[in-house]
Amino acid sequence: MSTRAELITIGDEILYGQTLDTNSHWISGQLDQIGIRVIRKTTIPDERTQILTAFAEAEQRASIVIITGGLGPTSDDLTKPCLAEFFGVGMYRNAEALAELEEKFTRMGRELNQLNKDQALMPEGATKMTNDWGTAPGLWMERNNTVFVALPGVPFEMKGLMEKRVLPALQARFVKTEIHHRIIRTGGIPESRLAEKLEDWEKQLPKHIKLAYLPTLAQVKLRLTATGTDIQKLKAEAEAEIQKLLPLIDKYVFATENIELEARVGELLREQHKTIACAESCTGGYISHLITSVPGSSDYFLGSIIPYSYEMKESALGVKNETLNTYGAVSEETITEMAENVCRLTGASIGVATSGIAGPGGATPDKPVGTIWIAVSDANGTEAKKYIFMKERKINIQLGAIAALNMVRSRLVEE
Amino acid sequence: MSTRAELITIGDEILYGQTLDTNSHWISGQLDQIGIRVIRKTTIPDERTQILTAFAEAEQRASIVIITGGLGPTSDDLTKPCLAEFFGVGMYRNAEALAELEEKFTRMGRELNQLNKDQALMPEGATKMTNDWGTAPGLWMERNNTVFVALPGVPFEMKGLMEKRVLPALQARFVKTEIHHRIIRTGGIPESRLAEKLEDWEKQLPKHIKLAYLPTLAQVKLRLTATGTDIQKLKAEAEAEIQKLLPLIDKYVFATENIELEARVGELLREQHKTIACAESCTGGYISHLITSVPGSSDYFLGSIIPYSYEMKESALGVKNETLNTYGAVSEETITEMAENVCRLTGASIGVATSGIAGPGGATPDKPVGTIWIAVSDANGTEAKKYIFMKERKINIQLGAIAALNMVRSRLVEE
Numbered sequence: 001m002s003t004r005a006e007l008i009t010i011g012d013e014i015l016y017g018q019t020l021d022t023n024s025h026w027i028s029g030q031l032d033q034i035g036i037r038v039i040r041k042t043t044i045p046d047e048r049t050q051i052l053t054a055f056a057e058a059e060q061r062a063s064i065v066i067i068t069g070g071l072g073p074t075s076d077d078l079t080k081p082c083l084a085e086f087f088g089v090g091m092y093r094n095a096e097a098l099a100e101l102e103e104k105f106t107r108m109g110r111e112l113n114q115l116n117k118d119q120a121l122m123p124e125g126a127t128k129m130t131n132d133w134g135t136a137p138g139l140w141m142e143r144n145n146t147v148f149v150a151l152p153g154v155p156f157e158m159k160g161l162m163e164k165r166v167l168p169a170l171q172a173r174f175v176k177t178e179i180h181h182r183i184i185r186t187g188g189i190p191e192s193r194l195a196e197k198l199e200d201w202e203k204q205l206p207k208h209i210k211l212a213y214l215p216t217l218a219q220v221k222l223r224l225t226a227t228g229t230d231i232q233k234l235k236a237e238a239e240a241e242i243q244k245l246l247p248l249i250d251k252y253v254f255a256t257e258n259i260e261l262e263a264r265v266g267e268l269l270r271e272q273h274k275t276i277a278c279a280e281s282c283t284g285g286y287i288s289h290l291i292t293s294v295p296g297s298s299d300y301f302l303g304s305i306i307p308y309s310y311e312m313k314e315s316a317l318g319v320k321n322e323t324l325n326t327y328g329a330v331s332e333e334t335i336t337e338m339a340e341n342v343c344r345l346t347g348a349s350i351g352v353a354t355s356g357i358a359g360p361g362g363a364t365p366d367k368p369v370g371t372i373w374i375a376v377s378d379a380n381g382t383e384a385k386k387y388i389f390m391k392e393r394k395i396n397i398q399l400g401a402i403a404a405l406n407m408v409r410s411r412l413v414e415e
Numbered sequence: 416m417s418t419r420a421e422l423i424t425i426g427d428e429i430l431y432g433q434t435l436d437t438n439s440h441w442i443s444g445q446l447d448q449i450g451i452r453v454i455r456k457t458t459i460p461d462e463r464t465q466i467l468t469a470f471a472e473a474e475q476r477a478s479i480v481i482i483t484g485g486l487g488p489t490s491d492d493l494t495k496p497c498l499a500e501f502f503g504v505g506m507y508r509n510a511e512a513l514a515e516l517e518e519k520f521t522r523m524g525r526e527l528n529q530l531n532k533d534q535a536l537m538p539e540g541a542t543k544m545t546n547d548w549g550t551a552p553g554l555w556m557e558r559n560n561t562v563f564v565a566l567p568g569v570p571f572e573m574k575g576l577m578e579k580r581v582l583p584a585l586q587a588r589f590v591k592t593e594i595h596h597r598i599i600r601t602g603g604i605p606e607s608r609l610a611e612k613l614e615d616w617e618k619q620l621p622k623h624i625k626l627a628y629l630p631t632l633a634q635v636k637l638r639l640t641a642t643g644t645d646i647q648k649l650k651a652e653a654e655a656e657i658q659k660l661l662p663l664i665d666k667y668v669f670a671t672e673n674i675e676l677e678a679r680v681g682e683l684l685r686e687q688h689k690t691i692a693c694a695e696s697c698t699g700g701y702i703s704h705l706i707t708s709v710p711g712s713s714d715y716f717l718g719s720i721i722p723y724s725y726e727m728k729e730s731a732l733g734v735k736n737e738t739l740n741t742y743g744a745v746s747e748e749t750i751t752e753m754a755e756n757v758c759r760l761t762g763a764s765i766g767v768a769t770s771g772i773a774g775p776g777g778a779t780p781d782k783p784v785g786t787i788w789i790a791v792s793d794a795n796g797t798e799a800k801k802y803i804f805m806k807e808r809k810i811n812i813q814l815g816a817i818a819a820l821n822m823v824r825s826r827l828v829e830e
Contacts, residue, residue: 009456014440014443014456015443015452015453015454015455015456016443016444016447016452016453017440017441017442017443017444017445017446017447017453018444018627018629020437020440021436021440022435024458025429025432025435025436026432027432028429028430028431028432029431029432029433030432031432032431032432037430038430038431038432039430039459039460039465040430040457040458040459040460040465040469041424041429041430041456041457041458042455042456042457042458043439043455043456043457044454044455045454045455050454050455057472181431181433183433191487191488191489192488192489192528192530192531192550193528195488195489195530196528196530212427212428212461212491213487213489213491214428214433214434215487215569216569217569217571223428223433225427225431258433277727278721280700284700284703284704284706284707284708284712284716285695285699285700285701285702285703285704285707285719285721286700286704287700288699288700288703288721289699289700289701289704289812291699292699292700292701292723292773292812293699293808293809293812295774295775295776295808296776297699297723298723298724298777301699301723302723302724302726302727303720303721303722303723303724303727303731304700304719304720304721304723305718305719305720305721305731306693306700306703306718306719306720306721307718308707308712308713308716308717308718308719309713309717309718309761311717311761311762312717312718312761315760315761316718316720316731316760316761345730345731346724346726346727346730346731347726358707359710360710361710361711362713388523388524390522390523391548392548393708393710394708395548395571397704397707397708
């Protein structure tokens, strides 16, 4: 079994929803990479009894307890006195820590006040970890085979201490089980249908390989976790299972690594030396935004026209007045012209167009909110598809954009 | 003493550092607004014993326990069976939940499989909360004066259920004192400078009115919270304080209610019977996306041209070849033409244009990553401004879009 760790975050500002805790997310990822499993994260207020209870609970369950926050110089910073109380020891002023502080303040041309001097106070028996990135040193304390590490809550100080001092020390100390993760990203299939298709495959997985479904909007991430002692063997086993899985859900998998759909589309365009342009009506620029979020996208993204009004569909995109008047903007005929014209006007190898009713207004009896026509056009022809999402405005826009990118991806892998 | 709540997040993906938990941050903020204090947040794995222990611990300390995650249809979703076990009850298929599922699937033209049907399974005695945003209903269960609420982990489903069902129910049940919140939204001024300007005003606030700074990207939300027994009196007092505050930070306030900058720009355009169009290069469609995220934006948004390539800047937007060759795409001359041309081509009353280096590539010695030119043009002329954000790609794009919307807003209120 892998070594178990718990993370304790101390701070009222996180409990009140004023600060988003990204520290524990980052620490989890770092520990996972060295095969240490985080089994619980707890956030508690700057209150003595809550802190002591959390320490005691964590000690029961974990071999490593990493505490962030509450190391500062003000009166609401309680981590050090609580650690001293929990370990049943006193506090003393660490001479080396004081010297380091004095040197830092001299360099900054400032004088140490009493609060600053108190940053050199430490529980007896604690190992000091020098903080090269700020003024509060980290602490390492042990009892009954559980290690307590206390780190400042300021993200770059915490990261500096973790990378330079804590992670190497944990790695040296704890015998590690290897953990190997693989991510498979899918689009265009709901979690429940995916689960049906994978049921038999999941049942035949060896005990040390586990599958998790991580659904987000219109996409499901599959995570395969293999645990053991031989990392090369784990990698080979995971790869073998993925090779069995892929044929089952072939057309829904857009990547066998953890990258976004828009990044995968970008890779395909780059590999095939192709360019893309968009004509976005109801998605209002969101597809273009996703595509241009990817670094280097100017290599394959030529640009877009967002013809929100009827007039602009005609003037900027050359959709025929007759088509708009006969079939309306949300129709197969209009979307086909939009996709074909944006290719022609920009010279892109592939064009994608959207037109629909994002809502809440604009619905008609035969076109409910969430009706979106999407077309993809290239030298091999134009494909148009109607989707009915029936969600609220922002979600319809996101679903439309993801469906459009998925149609582009399909076209690129078919060819 | 205020009512105490705990949040339990269930999911291996969060403990492994693969998914950043933003749900508990958002829930904390919402509870804080109705005077409910979150005293602990716990994240635990998809494991029966860990889940049961966490439930039991939370019940000891809190009157409200909000659980997110683990409500999906697959075998690693354990929240419902664990709640049933914890409350010592069985599970049954809720007929109403099943009917809602069937209706949802019929509308989407899909058939229910066994896994979908199991989403209607509920612990006996639980109150179902209809999920209008997805397939897993929320649950409300009570024992010994502690309420357990279970919500799906998908953020927009969780938020929908919280806003529409959970928060009103918690408020009715637990909140005794009246709380009145007012939000003032500011842009273009950092938190520390805002705090300087508001220092004296904050000091003179009566004890029962508190100010909170809620900073987000390039914006700071100010929240005034008045607590007492007479809601009419609280409203009048808060309004009086806001009237004292506004002259101090006049040009940075874009709304005295909690609406987004793009919605405020939309209101101004609508009031003034004006239309807008964008020429977005480096922001790649993000301004258009923000504008069109607002319901009814088709009343004033005509459309955009996203001329990412040099060719499209000329062909679709009519920027002079000479201008591009002499000054480059990221220049005052080019951005001025872009803003003026998009007005002329679309007939919009106001045009906004962006061109810059989002990064990580593309920088030159005199144009570092994050250099963005923005121009706003209307019948009164064209204003161009250079910003240097020097952040990473996605942040530069967002900062550019917010700065552009802020320039549009300034132009609209000046006139």
